[in-house]
Amino acid sequence: MLPLILVVISVTVAGADGTVTSTPHPHPLDPLSAVELTAARAAVLASALIPARPISFHYVGLDEPDKPDVLSYAYTSTSILPRRALVVARAGGQSHELRVDVTAASAPTVLSHAVHRGAGFPMFTAEEQVAAGALPPQYPPFLDSLRRRGLAPRDVGCGVFSMGWFGGEGVEKGRRRAKMQCFVVGGGGVTTANFYARPLEGVTLVVDLEAMAVVGYSDRVVAPVPKAEGTDYRADMVGPPFNGPAAAPGVVVQPEGRGFHVDGRVVRWANWEFHVGFDMRAGPVISLASVYDADAGRRRRVLYRGFVSEIFVPYMDPEEEWYFHTFMDAGEYGLGTAASSLQPGADCPDNAVYMDAYYADGDGMPVKVENATCVFERYAGDVAWRHTEAALPGQVVTEVRPDATLVVRTVATVGNYDYTLDWEFKTAGSIKCVVSLSGILEMKATPYTHADQIVGVDAHGALVAENTVGVYHDHFVTYHLDLDVDGTDNSFVKNTFVATRNTRDPATGGAATPRRSYWTVRREVAETEADARVDVNGAPPAELLVVNPSRRTKLGNVAGYRVVPAGATAASLLADDDYPQRRASYTKKQVWVTPYDRAEKWASGMYAEQSHGDDDLAAWSARNRAIKDTDIVLWYTVGLHHLPCQEDFPVMPTVSGGFELRPSNFFERNPLIRTRPPGNSNFQNCSCRAG
Amino acid sequence: MLPLILVVISVTVAGADGTVTSTPHPHPLDPLSAVELTAARAAVLASALIPARPISFHYVGLDEPDKPDVLSYAYTSTSILPRRALVVARAGGQSHELRVDVTAASAPTVLSHAVHRGAGFPMFTAEEQVAAGALPPQYPPFLDSLRRRGLAPRDVGCGVFSMGWFGGEGVEKGRRRAKMQCFVVGGGGVTTANFYARPLEGVTLVVDLEAMAVVGYSDRVVAPVPKAEGTDYRADMVGPPFNGPAAAPGVVVQPEGRGFHVDGRVVRWANWEFHVGFDMRAGPVISLASVYDADAGRRRRVLYRGFVSEIFVPYMDPEEEWYFHTFMDAGEYGLGTAASSLQPGADCPDNAVYMDAYYADGDGMPVKVENATCVFERYAGDVAWRHTEAALPGQVVTEVRPDATLVVRTVATVGNYDYTLDWEFKTAGSIKCVVSLSGILEMKATPYTHADQIVGVDAHGALVAENTVGVYHDHFVTYHLDLDVDGTDNSFVKNTFVATRNTRDPATGGAATPRRSYWTVRREVAETEADARVDVNGAPPAELLVVNPSRRTKLGNVAGYRVVPAGATAASLLADDDYPQRRASYTKKQVWVTPYDRAEKWASGMYAEQSHGDDDLAAWSARNRAIKDTDIVLWYTVGLHHLPCQEDFPVMPTVSGGFELRPSNFFERNPLIRTRPPGNSNFQNCSCRAG
Known part of the structure; x- marks a missing residue:
């Protein structure tokens, strides 16, 4: 991440669809x-x-x-x-x-x-970031630094960087300070929209955000400012010609109209119903998600509340200008305040419906983000289930049900990085959470212009352009998932796949056959929080579920939802005693379970900025409370180690990771068995044209 | 898997699109x-x-x-x-x-x-499976078994099950035998299209496939035959009413027409060009995939050949009727012979183009599979790259490029399981391989009707219906990926993320800051095959690449492609000395690299049926050949442990896993930077209707 400097100006958007209606009274979670x-x-x-x-x-x-x-x-x-x-x-x-x-x-x-009274501070406001941005051009040592580099104040822009916490109670205690670093945005007649591509390397300021004054300054090293050429990404600056690869345009048409309805912020689609909230720290919040069970003839609860609780982004350069780059994008900057106005037809397809959002600015006044969230039906060409049967006498049976899903999307642009946060609902009962990363790398200016110059040296990053190192870093996106599987009181189950030797003794599950081994399942119900800290990459492998022990199928299986990792399962590699890791120690495991506590929303603690790690998910879990057959919260972290490459420059192609919450013995049978087969729609000769 | 019994009768299909043209001479890989x-x-x-x-x-x-x-x-x-x-x-x-x-x-x-002269046999033919299916009703002990169960011969159907290899050279050597097991398909006035739901548990035959005679018989246990009710999945049997969840229909319209061209079996789309082959063992084969590099002004090679080499499916029940269920779906049954005729508008969207395929039957005569493969542009609503910039003075910049991809799809239905094999090409230069599993579980008939009856017992599976256990099993889908990254001679690189203590000494990459740790990258070029056997779940984490050491960017970075796991990274848990594991020992690591050898196509060996594991990927790799700067093949295995649940009955909702081959310093910069931004197409008011 990198900080906002100006308040986001919301883009004016096409009018929202007529299916969005308002209720006379707000929903309690609006x-x-x-x-x-x-x-x-x-x-x-x-x-x-x-x-x-x-x-x-x-x-x-x-x-x-x-x-x-x-x-x-x-x-x-x-x-x-x-x-x-x-x-x-x-x-x-x-x-x-x-x-x-x-x-x-x-x-x-x-x-x-x-x-x-404890450690840590609330999120930065946009206003103080803007105010801080005005300080360096008035600070004489900074002007000296610019002069030495042949730059004018108007050529640079500076941003507020959280400084983290690196021990002691001294300077930080009660003193809300931040670092500032700067970038060349103009000069020499060149401009670029790529704010981050031309760092003024070596210069770091410390500002006191309450006194709004520069209280520290360092101009330690000088590195060449990377050239502006090739850094822009705006269409009108890179083309024409637009000689990049072009796919044919495609548009989803819904001949019977949209399949979902929005009532206030409650969305109803197929078998799903849920509420779409918004929070200036978390961004989108999905609540009260329930699924209609046609066999049971009733709506059944799945997720009371889900949201991204924190995004921890530590960089891997220990040097003076970089060691503190250990951002908590939600807790320090806010994913809701960073919500981008979605571009119809680009961020979301043409069949999307949009919702606006409001948050409070630093003066407490409401700020509107138009098109903060979109909802659309996705027709990706996937198959929900299928089977071809060739073993029946005299006939071949083929039954196929194409899949369509409902996506709720928000994009949080926290400075340089754009996080597309998708909640995808499937008729089979799954909820899939996907975070897609795009945007711009945090880059370090260096004298290097060729990889051969870096041999035998640890540049703490990769050369992505001349004089430009994309610094190694991680993203840990932590979801708060208050699952209420068919009711409030749930348990966490680990079904571990256990390699087993065939004893040949039926009493132990063996059999007198030549088979020597197999796996079986050891089912463990977590009693306390310590039982529920899971490294999903660790051996032995296991299936992880949240179940409702009081709800069993007719066959006696316990109703549950599995959490299924879908790529991006990196865990933090920082030392346990390192300060950033102490502030986000939960990033060493992907899965945690806590008893529901309305105060425990933020994985990095309520006051994440300069936190000491004494009020975070790991600290709560250390109390080792009982989590069996009670209201529990699952925390899941999507993690990526990012080793940049040249394709990430000047703007990154999307990289995604996520997980799926998938029903397991929640339904009596495949809930899609009684879905209608597709008709013979065929739009191949459709004469429909863009209106 | 379970065997085919009848030859697939291809479904008649809508005429293929006019963009499919034929060449006067076949392509050498046709x-x-x-x-x-x-x-x-x-x-x-x-x-x-x-x-x-x-x-x-x-x-x-x-x-x-x-x-x-x-x-x-x-x-x-x-x-x-x-x-x-x-x-x-x-x-x-x-x-x-x-x-x-x-x-x-x-x-x-x-x-x-x-x-x-060695161990193992070729794939079964459909004809011998059909012929074997006619044997049990003529075999008196089998008729006795039926009589004792109150069943008539017309009530049952039997399938050929590969028997694997369980030691010795004796009975199997040169004797092509298989087991047969049977299912109740009728009787009592009930029929079901679910061939696998009503096993005649306890009865196993051994057939000599060359003499085409029953040579062994066992009727060991009797279990209740599960009821037919609730097992069917055909629309006309489960409905009306179709009260399952229904999404609104959606159809992709391409106002400028299709964006790809098919010339014979060569597909050209956006920056991609590749050949779509077909093999009766492997199914679809992607060859000569190359990507146009607009900056370099030339087409660059990526993948010489890619295909699914084997799907190993071991079941986890050691009992007499189940221990040998350790299928090699490609090598024993064939993914090409199992190719299902795709259903337009269901298996593939309406904008798809289809290709037929031919294979040889047991008599050597050609069999046509209509619509064996489809190709379509996917508009899933994803974003290729985006950025919103709020830090620039006086303006907010937002640039977004929506994503469209090209999918090549084949479905191989190997008995009970349906594998949807997708090759997805992205304009950013990625190739994503996804295997989606649907179809029907292999089920075991049991006396159990409630989960409480199974407490303290290892049922080797989960109760998914009355008297029906879905047996624990794995799927290991092994891809042969002959990457030729910008040329033939490549190397395999492991970039390991190494947790590093800050020494505070610049000579070792440290710095005199309070930061205590970071990670850095240890780059290792694999010298021999042993260096390239990777468990992707093992610590420490690493980025894996195939690079071309002779092709470097202007910045000096080595051109490469990363292999990025995208879920489903299970490895086999069978004991190394167990026979099925010896036949597929490569399933303990997801990644192997071998030097190119045209004879090494089949991970389980050329003669997989009853193989001994002496000609498989692990055996080749054991030679530990040099793999540096030469023509190499990457093998990647997608793995799933499948613990069945009731939702998997009577037909399974799709489960997917896969991986992505992603350029890394292959391009000089993001290859999508010069793509045209989307127009203002808006089909919201389109009056287009199904034709």
């Missing part, structure tokens, strides 16, 4: 509306609880009603629940936490107030 | 035509080299020209190369290998003849 955000701000500003000024708003989000109340709303009655905001504000050098009732927007009430 | 197959048969039958009769044809495939000749044809001149067939025929109790020149179909010539 994100705060512009009116509610404004009300929360007003209550905080009016409160005597924070006498200090100025007050900056670092987080304003829905303070969710208690889970039983939400479940009651969703499945029993739809009584109106109070609307509350959780506000984290900075004032007087302190982090204040307030709960504000905004049910009556004209009369909001502060319900509670607390001051955070 | 599969043998019906005329050529017939010619090869005639030459073998007329040859004095095999005096014995009858002659059965077990394999007839293209005897490929030498690689330099094919490369010369493809990239230099298009001189006509001789057409040759490789025939494996059984006669007089021997396996004969013949090479036949069929260039002049009217005057075919046998070029060489050899008799296979």
Whole structure:
């Protein structure tokens, strides 16, 4: 990641589809509306609880009603629940936490107030990043540095880099500081939209974000500024000619219209129903996902709430300008505040429906992100199930059911990286989460212009352009998955595949045959959190499930959902005692399970910026609480080690990873067995043309 | 897998598209035509080299020209190369290998003849499976078994099951035997298309396939025959009502028409060009895949040949009726002979183009499979690359390039399992191989009707229906990938991610900062085959590449392609000394690299049926040949442990796994940087309707 410098200006979009309707009252999980955000701000500003000024708003989000109340709303009655905001504000050098009732927007009430006393700070605001960006050009030593390099202040832009935590209680304690680094964005008549391609290597500033002043400065090394040529990626700068590979345009047409309905932020499609929320830290939030079981004749719960809780991005260069590049993209910058307005027909196909989103700016005022989320039916040409039977006398039977899925997509652009976050719902009962990475590398300016110059040297990255090293790094995308498989009380099961010697003794499962070995399944129900920390790459292999021990099929199998990794299972390689790793120690295992606790939402802790790792997922898990037959939360981390290559320059082709939540003995049988076979639609001769 | 019993009757299909044209002369890698197959048969039958009769044809495939000749044809001149067939025929109790020149179909010539002296046999023919299927109803002990169970001969169907090899040279040596097991397909007025759902458990026959006689019989245990109710999957048997989840129909429309061209069996699309072959053992074969590099202004080689070499499917029940269920679906049954005629609009979307295929039946005569392969452009709504930039003064830049890919699909239905084999080409230069499993479980009849009855017992499977256990098993799909990255001579590189302590000493890559650790990359070029056997789940993690050491970018990086696992990385858990594992010992590692040898095509050996493992991939690799800077072949195995669940009954929802071959410093930069941005197509109001 790299920081935002300006507030995102939302792009104006085509009008949303007519199927989006609004409800008279908000759903209890709806994100705060512009009116509610404004009300929360007003209550905080009016409160005597924070006498200090100025007050900056670092987080304003829905303070969710208690889970039983939400479940009651969703499945029993739809009584109106109070609307509350959780506000984290900075004032007087302190982090204040307030709960504000905004049910009556004209009369909001502060319900509670607390001051955070521990380590760490809330997310940066966009405004303070912009304000900080104005400091270097007014800082004489920085101007000297520019002059020595033949650059003018207007040629550079600087960004706020979280500084992490590297021991001690000293300078950081209570002092909200950040580092700043700069990039050449103009000069010599050249401009590029690639902000990150031309680093002003060697210069690092430290800013005090509360005093909004430069408090530290280092100009340690000078490296050539990489050339601007070849760094741009805008169509009007790279072409014409557009001589890159071109596929024929293709558009999905739905002859019977769209198959899903949006009611407020509740989406209903095929057998699925769920709510699409939005949070300025997490970005998209999927809640109350339930699937209709046609055999049982009822809707059954699957996922109470799912969202990306953190994206930890440590870089692998120990040098002065790079060692602290250990970003927590959600907790430090915010995936919701980083939500990009989706481009119709590009980010999402033409059959998509869009939802807007609001978050609070640093002054507490609502900011609208148009087209923050899209929902579309995907027709990828896959097959849901099939079989051809040639063994029947006198006939060949072929039955095929093509697959269509529903995708909910948000793109969070946290500085240089663009994370496309997809929640894909399948009629077979699966939910697939995919994170796709594109955007721009974090690059280091170097004197190197050829790989041969790097032999025998650790450049901590790969040469991706002249004078440009793409620095080695990781991405750890941690999902919070509050599965409620057919009810609230669940257990976590490890079905380990155990290599077994054939004893030839039936009492131990053996048989008197020449077969010498096989595998069998050792089923273990996790009793406590320690039993549920899993390295999915470790031996022996296992199938991991969240089950509902009180819900069994007619055959007696326990209803469950498996978590199936789908690539990108890297774990952190940092030393356990290294500071960044202490702050994100959960990244050494892909799977954790905790008992539900409404306070435990953020894998890196509520106050992730400069956190010490004392309030993170691993710290909670260390309490080793009971997790059997109770409300539990599964945490899954998608991990990638990124060794850059030249194809990643100047902008990266998408790389994806993810996992699937797949029913296992949840249904009595294949839930798609009674689906209608496809008709004889044939659009080959369709005369349809772009309108 | 389970065996075919009847020859597949190809389904009549809609006419292929007008873009499919034929060339006057076959491409040197085109599969043998019906005329050529017939010619090869005639030459073998007329040859004095095999005096014995009858002659059965077990394999007839293209005897490929030498690689330099094919490369010369493809990239230099298009001189006509001789057409040759490789025939494996059984006669007089021997396996004969013949090479036949069929260039002049009217005057075919046998070029060489050899008799296979080692272990193992060629694939079964469909005809002998059908003939064997007629034996049990004429075998009195079997009739007694049926009578005792209250069944009539017309109620059952039997299939040929490969018996594997379980030690010794005795009974199997030179004796081509197989086991047979049977299923209830009728009786009591009920029928089901689910051949595998109602096993006649406990009865096993042994047949001598050359004498075509029953030579062994066992009726060991009796289990209830599972009921037929609920086993069918045909639309007209399960509905109406079709109350399963239904998505709205969606169809891809290509307003400018199809973007690919098929010339004979050469496909050209966007920056890709490749040849689609077909083999009765391997099924689809992708050859001569090359990508146009717009920056270099030339077409560059990527993959000389890729195909599924073997699918090893061991079951995990050691009992008498199950221990030998250790199938080699390609080497014993054939993925090409198992190719299903694809259903337009179901197996492939409406914008697909189809190719037919031919193979030889047991009499050597050509069999046509209509619609054996489809090719289509996939518009899945994915993004090829994107970036939103908010850090530039006064503007927000967003550039997005939607992705479209080209898919080549074949479905091989080997008895009960349907393998959808996709080769997906991406404009970014990637080739993604995905295998999707659907079809029907191999099931064991048991007295169990409830999971509680199985507590404390190893049922070697999971209860998926009353009296029905889905037996534990694995699938190991091994790809032969003769990568020729920008030329023939390549090397295999392991870039291992090495956790490193910060020494604070710049001489060792350290720095005097508080950072304590990072990872770096240890690059190792494999010298010999032993260096290139990789367990991708093992620590430490690594990036694996095939590179061309003589081709470097302008920056000096070595041109390569990475192999990126995309889920399904299971390795075999069988004991090394167990017979099935000895026959497929390569399934303990996902990655192997061998020097190119035209004889080394089949991971399980040329004669896989009852093989001893002495001619398989692991045996070749044990020679530990040099593999540096030479023509090498990468072998990659997609592996799944399958613990069945009730959703897999009566037919399984698709499960997928695969890998991606992704360019790494192959291009000078992102090859998609100069692609045209999408237009403003908007089909939302399209009035197009199904024709």
